[in-house]
Amino acid sequence: MQESRELWNNKIGFIMAAAGSAIGLGNIWRFPYMTGQNGGAAFVLTYVIFVVLIGFAAMLAELSLGRRTNKNALGAFTAVVPGTKWRYVGGLGIFTGIAILSFYSVIAGWTVGYMFKTIGGVFSHIPNAQYLADVFTGFSANPVSAILLHGLFIFLTVFVVMGGVSKGIERWSRILMPLLFAILLLLVIRALTLGAGVKEGLAFYLKPDFSQINAGTILMALGQALFSLSLGMGTMITYGSYISKSDNLVSSAASVAFFDTLIALMAGLAIFPALFANGLNPAGGAGLVFMVFPMIFEKIPGGMIFGAGFFILLSIAALTSTISLLEVPVSYLIDERKWSRKIAAIAAGVLAFILGIPSAISQGASDFFSNLPLIHISFLDFMNIAFGNYALTIGSFFIALFVGWKWGIKNAVKEVEDGNPVFGYRKMWSFTLRFLAPICILITMIYLAWTGNFF
Numbered sequence: 001m002q003e004s005r006e007l008w009n010n011k012i013g014f015i016m017a018a019a020g021s022a023i024g025l026g027n028i029w030r031f032p033y034m035t036g037q038n039g040g041a042a043f044v045l046t047y048v049i050f051v052v053l054i055g056f057a058a059m060l061a062e063l064s065l066g067r068r069t070n071k072n073a074l075g076a077f078t079a080v081v082p083g084t085k086w087r088y089v090g091g092l093g094i095f096t097g098i099a100i101l102s103f104y105s106v107i108a109g110w111t112v113g114y115m116f117k118t119i120g121g122v123f124s125h126i127p128n129a130q131y132l133a134d135v136f137t138g139f140s141a142n143p144v145s146a147i148l149l150h151g152l153f154i155f156l157t158v159f160v161v162m163g164g165v166s167k168g169i170e171r172w173s174r175i176l177m178p179l180l181f182a183i184l185l186l187l188v189i190r191a192l193t194l195g196a197g198v199k200e201g202l203a204f205y206l207k208p209d210f211s212q213i214n215a216g217t218i219l220m221a222l223g224q225a226l227f228s229l230s231l232g233m234g235t236m237i238t239y240g241s242y243i244s245k246s247d248n249l250v251s252s253a254a255s256v257a258f259f260d261t262l263i264a265l266m267a268g269l270a271i272f273p274a275l276f277a278n279g280l281n282p283a284g285g286a287g288l289v290f291m292v293f294p295m296i297f298e299k300i301p302g303g304m305i306f307g308a309g310f311f312i313l314l315s316i317a318a319l320t321s322t323i324s325l326l327e328v329p330v331s332y333l334i335d336e337r338k339w340s341r342k343i344a345a346i347a348a349g350v351l352a353f354i355l356g357i358p359s360a361i362s363q364g365a366s367d368f369f370s371n372l373p374l375i376h377i378s379f380l381d382f383m384n385i386a387f388g389n390y391a392l393t394i395g396s397f398f399i400a401l402f403v404g405w406k407w408g409i410k411n412a413v414k415e416v417e418d419g420n421p422v423f424g425y426r427k428m429w430s431f432t433l434r435f436l437a438p439i440c441i442l443i444t445m446i447y448l449a450w451t452g453n454f455f
């Protein structure tokens with residue numbers, strides 16, 4: 001017998017939870033680091049275009065499929081077409097959730113560690129940029145703290161997810177995100193007034209150099225858009241299944257996409273001027289923001305308090321994202337395998353913890369995992385690109401085809417029109433899901449395979 005499914009308390013509750021899922025390390029850690037590695041402004045522009053053109057359409061597709069079927073990431077497919085191979089798309093999403101969670105919580109652990117460092121006064125006097133690089137390298141190469149903090153973060157995630165949907169997730173998302181926004185604004189203002197280097201930083205970030213664009217950067221930008229919006233693995237299918245029929249999916253999706261992109265763009269606006277002002281390399285990789293933010297805080301009166309506050313809030317933003325990552329396998333195990341929520345959360349959490357250990361020791365602690373054979377990147381970078389980019393892109397490709405052709409755009413539109421009778425975006429949405437998104441993804445994938453440059 002089907003139990004009645006828990007629903008979000010109200011529309012704002014859903015938007016806050018979905019925004020909580022979307023806004024996280026993807027905006028503040030991953031976006032600046034990807035931008036720095038992929039040529040700056042041209043990447044930023046491509047990313048924004050993908051958010052508007054494909055991200056928004058894909059989010060609406062996932063939300064409507066979730067709300068229609070009232071199911072988890074895999075069950076949604078089998079509810080529409082039972083017994084077909086489409087369920088593997090859901091299966092890929094569930095595994096991707098665990099895989100992303102595994103390295104994401106390593107970075108979240110660094111955030112927690114940086115909060116303690118800030119409180120401990122490590123950043124109250126910064127002699128030079130090299131000092132920050134040394135602090136980061138020393139910290140991230142320590143296997144004990146990296147694994148412990150990663151474990152702590154998984155533990156917190158499991159703890160919240162065990163409490164159930166609206167009680168657990170909503171409460172966290174509601175109050176704290178506006179505060180994070182306020183500190184980020186402060187960082188932007190301070191970074192823009194640092195003097196020398198700011199202009200150069202702004203040019204790198206905002207003045208596109210189109211010679212930087214190739215199939216690799218296009219796919220990275222698309223992957224970043226999907227990662228940041230929590231798309232391509234069924235998070236929004238799962239979250240959509242908890243939305244009430246009277247809510248307006250279009251305006252909800254639009255506000256989530258808008259705020260998510262705004263936060264990412266602001267993070268970049270703080271990072272790049274500060275980075276150039278201090279003569280750092282924008283392609284510095286996964287440690288980028290950990291080297292730059294402390295530098296800005298040092299130049300703000302009371303910076304230690306703001307800095308500690310920032311890292312606490314960023315940890316919480318990360319937590320509302322890890323919750324949504326874990327919720328995907330957990331709701332599958334509850335719905336389809338009839339597990340209890342508690343056991344499902346613990347089992348999926350343990351799996352993510354174990355899978356995350358190689359990432360945790362891949363920043364210098366283990367030679368093997370720090371520089372993988374053949375591809376010569378760290379295990380963490382490998383997971384980040386393989387699952388954070390490619391798996392989400394492949395997932396979105398199939399979800400778009402599924403909603404556009406298999407479930408059918410007519411049925412999808414009908415679902416969206418519940419709660420939003422005038423749906424002006426209908427034609428464009430249909431075109432995007434059926435043609436634009438799949439063709440775009442296919443062409444860049446083929447081109448990339450041709451050049452053979454996957455990592």
Ligand code: PHE
Nearest residue numbers: 022024025026027227228230
């Ligand atoms: N969107 C989250 C972030 O930007 C990460 C995430 C990806 C969460 C995929 C759920 C699913 O931090």
